Amino acid sequence: MNNDIKLATCPCSWGVWYPEDKEQPSWSKFLDEAKEVGHSVIELGPYGYLPTEIDRLKEELYLRDMSVCSTAHMSDLIVPDALLRIREDIDKVCPLLVELGAEYFVFMDGDELYPHPMDRNLNLSQWQHVISVINESAKIVKEEYGLEYAFHPHVSTCIENEHQIIRLLNDTPSEYVNLCFDTGHHLYTGGIPEDFIKNYGSRINYYHLKDMSRYVLDKVKQEKLSDNDAFEMGVMVPLGMGNVDFKSVKEAINATGFHGYAVIEQDIYPDREGLAKTYARKNLDFALTMGLGNK
Incomplete structure (x- = not known):
C-alpha cells in the first residue's frame, strides 16, 4: 500500500452531477453512506449540493x-x-475550500457546447482564448x-484526448497549472493511462481513479451513440471490472514519487437502482487491496 496517497470519494459516485436534481440523493445521505463505506475524505461536488454556509458544513x-480535499x-x-x-x-x-483546509481546486471545461465531436477541435484563436482563461x-x-x-x-470537451492534454501542458506554466488525471476518461478517449503517467507524471498533482468498459464503449461506437448515452449505459464501471490496468497504473504512479490525493470516482447518473453505496464499498476495497493508497 502506498502510504503517500490518500484515498477519497466524491458526490458523483452517488449519482450527483448537479447542485439540485430530483434524481439525486440528499447531501446527508451521501455523507452518511460515504462514512459507512469507510471514507474520511471527500470532494465537495457541484457548488450548492452540500451546504454552502461554512459553519453548517463544518459541523x-x-x-x-x-475532511475535504477539493471540489x-x-x-x-x-x-x-x-x-x-x-x-x-x-x-x-475557494473561500469554502480554504476554511475547510482543502488543498486543491479541480476544474474542468463544460461539456454541453460541443454538439459534434469536431466542434472540440478548436481553431487557433479559440485555443488561445481557452489557454488564457485557464492560465x-x-x-x-x-x-x-x-x-x-x-x-x-x-470527455466531450475541448481538452479530452492525449493530444489536447499535451498541448495544454506545453502552453501552461507548471507553477500554476497541473492535472487532475482521470484514468477512466483517458482510456475512454483512446489513451493508455499508465503510459501517460510515465511520461507526464511530473505535471499530475491529483488523481481520479476510475475504470472504463471497452465492451460498452465498443457498443456505443457501433451504434453511433453519444458520450452521454455511453455514461448512461454505464461505460464507467466499478474498479477492476473494466479495462484500466490498475497494476500498471499503480507502478507508474509510484515511480513518479507522487504523494497526495486519489479520488475514487465512478460516474453514475442517475442511481435508480440504489447501487452507489455498494459500488463505493467495492471500489474502496479494490483500491486498498491493490495498494493504490490508504484510508
Missing part, C-alpha cells in the same frame, strides 16, 4: 469525522466571458487563495 463534516468545478471555457464567470465561481468556492484562473486560485489548481481533461 456536518465534524459529526462524521470527515470538482465545471464551467464553459469557450464563451467570451469565460474568465468573468469562472472568477465569480472561484470567489464563491489566468489558475493564477487567481494559487495567488489569492493559496490552493493548487488541477485541470481535469474531460
Whole structure:
C-alpha cells in the first residue's frame, strides 16, 4: 500500500452531477453512506449540493469525522466571458475550500457546447482564448487563495484526448497549472493511462481513479451513440471490472514519487437502482487491496 496517497470519494459516485436534481440523493445521505463505506475524505461536488454556509458544513463534516480535499468545478471555457464567470465561481468556492483546509481546486471545461465531436477541435484563436482563461484562473486560485489548481481533461470537451492534454501542458506554466488525471476518461478517449503517467507524471498533482468498459464503449461506437448515452449505459464501471490496468497504473504512479490525493470516482447518473453505496464499498476495497493508497 502506498502510504503517500490518500484515498477519497466524491458526490458523483452517488449519482450527483448537479447542485439540485430530483434524481439525486440528499447531501446527508451521501455523507452518511460515504462514512459507512469507510471514507474520511471527500470532494465537495457541484457548488450548492452540500451546504454552502461554512459553519453548517463544518459541523456536518465534524459529526462524521470527515475532511475535504477539493471540489470538482465545471464551467464553459469557450464563451467570451469565460474568465468573468469562472472568477465569480472561484470567489464563491475557494473561500469554502480554504476554511475547510482543502488543498486543491479541480476544474474542468463544460461539456454541453460541443454538439459534434469536431466542434472540440478548436481553431487557433479559440485555443488561445481557452489557454488564457485557464492560465489566468489558475493564477487567481494559487495567488489569492493559496490552493493548487488541477485541470481535469474531460470527455466531450475541448481538452479530452492525449493530444489536447499535451498541448495544454506545453502552453501552461507548471507553477500554476497541473492535472487532475482521470484514468477512466483517458482510456475512454483512446489513451493508455499508465503510459501517460510515465511520461507526464511530473505535471499530475491529483488523481481520479476510475475504470472504463471497452465492451460498452465498443457498443456505443457501433451504434453511433453519444458520450452521454455511453455514461448512461454505464461505460464507467466499478474498479477492476473494466479495462484500466490498475497494476500498471499503480507502478507508474509510484515511480513518479507522487504523494497526495486519489479520488475514487465512478460516474453514475442517475442511481435508480440504489447501487452507489455498494459500488463505493467495492471500489474502496479494490483500491486498498491493490495498494493504490490508504484510508
